[in-house]
Amino acid sequence: MKSYPVIPKIYAETTLNMLLRRAKKPRTHWIDEYIKDGGYQALEKALSMSPEEIIDWVDKSTLRGRGGAGFPTGKKWKFAVQNPGPRYFICNADESEPGTFKDRIIIERDPHLLIEGIIISSYAIGANEAYIYIRGEYTAGYYILRDAIEEAKKKGLLGKNILGSGFDLEIYVARGAGAYICGEETALIESLEGNRGHPRLKPPYPVQYGLWGRPTVVNNVETIANIPFIISMGWEEYKYIGPSDYAGPKLFPVSGKVKKPGVYELPMNTTLREVIFKYAGGTLGNKKVKAVFSGALDCFSAEELDIPMDYSPLGFGGTGTVIVLTEDDDIVEAALKIAEFYEHETCGQCTPCRVGCHEQAYLLKKIFKGEADERDWEGFEYVNRNIQPMSICGLGAVAGRLIRQTMEKFPEEWEKYRKRVLQRA
Amino acid sequence: MSKTAFEFPEELRAKLEEHINYFPRKRQAILLCLHTIQDYYGYIPPESLKPLADMLELPLNHVEGVVAFYDMFDTKDKAKYRIRVCVSIVCHMLGKDKLLQALEKILNIKPGETTPDGKFKIVPVQCLGACSEAPVFMINEDVYKFESEGQLHEILSRYT
Numbered sequence: 001m002k003s004y005p006v007i008p009k010i011y012a013e014t015t016l017n018m019l020l021r022r023a024k025k026p027r028t029h030w031i032d033e034y035i036k037d038g039g040y041q042a043l044e045k046a047l048s049m050s051p052e053e054i055i056d057w058v059d060k061s062t063l064r065g066r067g068g069a070g071f072p073t074g075k076k077w078k079f080a081v082q083n084p085g086p087r088y089f090i091c092n093a094d095e096s097e098p099g100t101f102k103d104r105i106i107i108e109r110d111p112h113l114l115i116e117g118i119i120i121s122s123y124a125i126g127a128n129e130a131y132i133y134i135r136g137e138y139t140a141g142y143y144i145l146r147d148a149i150e151e152a153k154k155k156g157l158l159g160k161n162i163l164g165s166g167f168d169l170e171i172y173v174a175r176g177a178g179a180y181i182c183g184e185e186t187a188l189i190e191s192l193e194g195n196r197g198h199p200r201l202k203p204p205y206p207v208q209y210g211l212w213g214r215p216t217v218v219n220n221v222e223t224i225a226n227i228p229f230i231i232s233m234g235w236e237e238y239k240y241i242g243p244s245d246y247a248g249p250k251l252f253p254v255s256g257k258v259k260k261p262g263v264y265e266l267p268m269n270t271t272l273r274e275v276i277f278k279y280a281g282g283t284l285g286n287k288k289v290k291a292v293f294s295g296a297l298d299c300f301s302a303e304e305l306d307i308p309m310d311y312s313p314l315g316f317g318g319t320g321t322v323i324v325l326t327e328d329d330d331i332v333e334a335a336l337k338i339a340e341f342y343e344h345e346t347c348g349q350c351t352p353c354r355v356g357c358h359e360q361a362y363l364l365k366k367i368f369k370g371e372a373d374e375r376d377w378e379g380f381e382y383v384n385r386n387i388q389p390m391s392i393c394g395l396g397a398v399a400g401r402l403i404r405q406t407m408e409k410f411p412e413e414w415e416k417y418r419k420r421v422l423q424r425a
Numbered sequence: 426m427s428k429t430a431f432e433f434p435e436e437l438r439a440k441l442e443e444h445i446n447y448f449p450r451k452r453q454a455i456l457l458c459l460h461t462i463q464d465y466y467g468y469i470p471p472e473s474l475k476p477l478a479d480m481l482e483l484p485l486n487h488v489e490g491v492v493a494f495y496d497m498f499d500t501k502d503k504a505k506y507r508i509r510v511c512v513s514i515v516c517h518m519l520g521k522d523k524l525l526q527a528l529e530k531i532l533n534i535k536p537g538e539t540t541p542d543g544k545f546k547i548v549p550v551q552c553l554g555a556c557s558e559a560p561v562f563m564i565n566e567d568v569y570k571f572e573s574e575g576q577l578h579e580i581l582s583r584y585t
Binding site for chain 2: 005006007008009010011095096097098099100101104129135136137138139140172174175176177178179180191192193194195196197253254255256257261262263293296323325329334337338340341344345347
């Protein structure tokens with residue numbers, strides 16, 4: 001048997017037996033096993049449907065993008081097919097946000113689920129060329145996908161005239177090289193074209209002007225993995241999973257101070273409290289939850305644990321990433337780690353983000369070390385507020401957000417650091 | 426006195442050509458080629474960029490710009506094994522400092538430095554996407570969860 005790079009043994013659990021039905025066990029990635037488990041039947045069914053019908057089903061299923069923005073997938077596809085071809089389909093596997101490791105499980109353990117989803121999606125939007133853009137650090141995932149695609153080609157599931165349908169598709173796997181920004185869809189497209197990963201101004205959106213200027217759909221790995229289920233179950237049945245407006249399974253990568261970190265597949269009417277205590281085994285040492293970070297995006301306090309894990313305005317949203325901090329974690333130190341993340345990952349294209357992320361981290365480090373004076377505090381708060389309104393892409397738009405939320409939700413913790421300045425002055 | 430031009434050895438050149446032919450357009454293979462060059466030499470020799478640019482049919486300054494942008498590429502330090510240590514929030518909370526201390530002790534170098542024999546380089550990086558196993562590190566293509574200094578010693582001894 002072929003050997004791959006060493007893969008982390010991430011724990012996975014599911015109450016729905018859908019996306020993780022096979023991936024909860026390691027080493028399930030060969031095509032024969034996948035077909036034995038009923039794989040590629042959804043593709044056969046999809047190829048007997050019209051592309052319009054598939055898009056309609058996906059739209060009615062209420063599936064939303066699982067990459068963070070939560071945009072309705074069916075709507076995105078509808079926009080794309082309004083524009084004349086050739087069109088491209090891209091699978092975004094550039095998962096790089098702190099605490100996020102859900103897509104990796106599908107890629108490494110059930111790649112054919114992803115490939116089946118890509119073939120159906122490409123057929124629906126009329127693309128004959130599809131890409132998987134995988135982050136450079138997912139080495140095993142890259143080789144597994146390349147091999148899985150070869151397997152699928154040999155079975156006539158990729159290439160010319162797939163299963164006698166007359167539909168042709170090639171899937172190419174591209175590797176990133178350590179740039180978080182390439183998860184932003186327009187930066188990803190730039191990178192796929194062989195350029196530096198600088199985001200483009202939107203509009204025009206990729207569905208209008210994407211790869212090589214053609215209409216392009218960019219979907220996240222987890223989103224695409226839902227497509228075969230919508231086709232095989234039918235959208236009506238799919239809609240019964242979880243709340244009706246936010247249907248379907250959702251993967252929640254849980255990490256930080258919990259007893260059973262791992263990836264959990266749950267319906268979206270689960271609450272944050274249930275994710276932490278019912279599934280992830282509660283906190284290490286049974287300490288009190290202090291805060292939950294949804295990656296590097298939002299900060300939730302212990303009073304907010306009863307929110308649903310859905311995309312509603314008060315829901316958890318985002319990629320579903322749950323990073324648990326407990327009573328002995330320092331919130332300012334945690335905020336500093338987030339600031340350092342953005343400092344490192346800003347792409348350098350727009351000045352407010354390039355300079356702002358750097359200044360934010362530099363000043364916050366001074367604050368954390370107790371070396372900041374009044375002017376540093378003022379500067380820090382000013383920079384934190386002003387990265388957002390002046391940046392091209394979403395990274396700049398959120399670079400100050402989580403940190404600002406910690407200031408609003410944990411003023412007493414920040415006050416401790418403020419006092420250190422006043423005492424010294 | 427003319428300086429001999431840098432040339433790729435035959436096996437490497439064949440691999441790069443395979444990457445270039447894999448994609449619909451040549452320029453799309455740039456990152457894949459750079460990964461392969463780095464794996465081959467232990468870093469990206471700056472003089473290798475001109476022949477690569479020629480193969481990709483891109484200007485040299487474009488290739489240089491791409492190399493400088495992407496974090497995984499190293500044009501300075503030659504190291505057989507790059508140890509990438511996650512310093513993001515989850516690994517930080519769960520003991521990445523202990524991991525770094527153990528590495529520094531075993532290899533006798535600081536983060537960002539390379540051992541004098543050119544074998545290991547410690548590279549602090551942002552999230553590696555295996556946070557349930559925190560603290561996490563990679564050695565070239567392999568991912569590991571750090572447990573103890575002894576375990577780290579044992580893992581490092583496998584890389585010869």
